[in-house]
Amino acid sequence: MSFWPKRALILGESGGIGSALSEALRVNGVEVVGLSRSRDGFDLADPATVDRCLGMLEGTFDLVFVATGILAPSQHSPEKSLFAIEAEVMAEMFKVNAIGPALILRHIPKILTPDRPTVTAVLTARVGSISDNRSGGWYSYRASKAAANQIVRSAAIEIARKHKNACVVALHPGTVQTAFTSDYPGYEKRTAPVAAAQLIEVMKDLEPQQTGQFLDWAGKRVPW
Numbered sequence: 490m491s492f493w494p495k496r497a498l499i500l501g502e503s504g505g506i507g508s509a510l511s512e513a514l515r516v517n518g519v520e521v522v523g524l525s526r527s528r529d530g531f532d533l534a535d536p537a538t539v540d541r542c543l544g545m546l547e548g549t550f551d552l553v554f555v556a557t558g559i560l561a562p563s564q565h566s567p568e569k570s571l572f573a574i575e576a577e578v579m580a581e582m583f584k585v586n587a588i589g590p591a592l593i594l595r596h597i598p599k600i601l602t603p604d605r606p607t608v609t610a611v612l613t614a615r616v617g618s619i620s621d622n623r624s625g626g627w628y629s630y631r632a633s634k635a636a637a638n639q640i641v642r643s644a645a646i647e648i649a650r651k652h653k654n655a656c657v658v659a660l661h662p663g664t665v666q667t668a669f670t671s672d673y674p675g676y677e678k679r680t681a682p683v684a685a686a687q688l689i690e691v692m693k694d695l696e697p698q699q700t701g702q703f704l705d706w707a708g709k710r711v712p713w
């Protein structure tokens with residue numbers, strides 16, 4: 490049976506992928522509620538704003554999509570060597586990319602529509618895969634996304650105990666042309682609307698028994 494949401498919540502709706510996904514869902518008749526740091530003060534680095542924004546939401550959602558994330562704090566870039574590691578930068582990366590999704594996920598049991606199939610998807614990244622790491626570097630980004638994957642997996646197990654129809658997954662969107670990748674002009678990138686359409690196709694095929702998986706934009710399992 491194909492999953493299709495009536496009501497979706499997009500966290501990080503201001504981002505390249507978040508905005509494209511929001512638009513694609515809206516034009517297809519989904520009621521979308523979006524939250525963003527720049528527009529709503531929804532700041533993952535400030536847990537009180539996360540609780541306030543999520544606590545103010547009314548009603549429940551069939552789809553919750555976490556599209557937030559950073560490659561590096563502003564004025565920084567991913568580390569190319571061990572020597573480049575800075576404690577404060579790494580802490581900031583964990584705050585936004587790993588603790589941030591965890592702060593969101595702790596609200597999920599309250600905001601999922603009961604008695605209907607639901608999907609909760611968190612954008613992580615293939616470079617967060619430990620077994621797929623063949624080139625090293627990018628310590629903070631890789632480690633923060635690996636931590637996010639583990640948090641998604643644990644949340645999936647816990648949420649499944651009471652929400653039998655819930656599917657909670659980590660998704661890798663592929664390389665997408667957004668502000669996120671603007672410093673990497675040489676890479677082949679898909680546009681955000683194309684990436685959003687592909688992610689929607691993946692989510693449409695999700696079943697509750699797939700909860701806890703890490704999937705890419707084509708629906709293929711990514712190794713942890």
Ligand SMILES: NC(=O)c1ccc[n+]([C@@H]2O[C@H](COP(=O)([O-])OP(=O)(O)OC[C@H]3O[C@@H](n4cnc5c(N)ncnc54)[C@H](OP(=O)(O)O)[C@@H]3O)[C@@H](O)[C@H]2O)c1
Nearest residue numbers: 501503504505506526527532533557558612664665667669
């Ligand atoms: N683009 C790619 O090629 C690619 C590849 C692999 C994985 N991903 C993952 O996909 C996700 C989205 O990427 P994107 O390309 O759409 O990036 P983007 O265009 O740079 O958007 C990033 C989003 O994250 C939000 N954000 C950043 N820091 C935040 C904070 N402290 N609190 C709350 N929101 C915050 C931004 O909010 P404001 O703008 O409102 O501040 C924005 O909505 C990220 O997790 C990224 O790791 C992307």
